[in-house]
Amino acid sequence: MVIKNLWNFVYEEFKQRIWIPRCDEINEIERKEGIQKTDLRKRKEKSDDDLAINKEEKDKRKKIQKTDDIIEKTKKIIFKIILEIYRN
Known part of the structure; x- marks a missing residue:
């Protein structure tokens, strides 16, 4: 139970402090550069x-x-x- 709680805590902290800000930053860069979702999917x-x-x-x-x-x-x-x- 303690390990599961620790795991969930670490996961949520990582998500809030690192992953979401990273995604927001990437979205901002893509918006500034005019990159569309279809551009990202092209091979x-x-x-x-x-x-x-x-x-x-x-x-x-x-x-x-x-x-x-x-x-x-x-x-x-x-x-x-x-x-x-x-x-x-």
């Missing part, structure tokens, strides 16, 4: 450089995955050959 467009970097990263990952797949298939084939040798 930022990536630049061409960002898109190129992302494509390069995807290509690298794809190559690595293909290499890993080939290695795994090769391991399976080698394991099968070894099993056949020991069975005969």
Whole structure:
């Protein structure tokens, strides 16, 4: 019970002293800058450089995955050959 009361007290104090003033300040800044709610919800467009970097990263990952797949298939084939040798 004491812990719950302490938690509620800390929560309310944080909310009143920090969070609400912070939100009010942000709202004031947005109002001064003419920022609308719809502006805040818009996704930022990536630049061409960002898109190129992302494509390069995807290509690298794809190559690595293909290499890993080939290695795994090769391991399976080698394991099968070894099993056949020991069975005969």
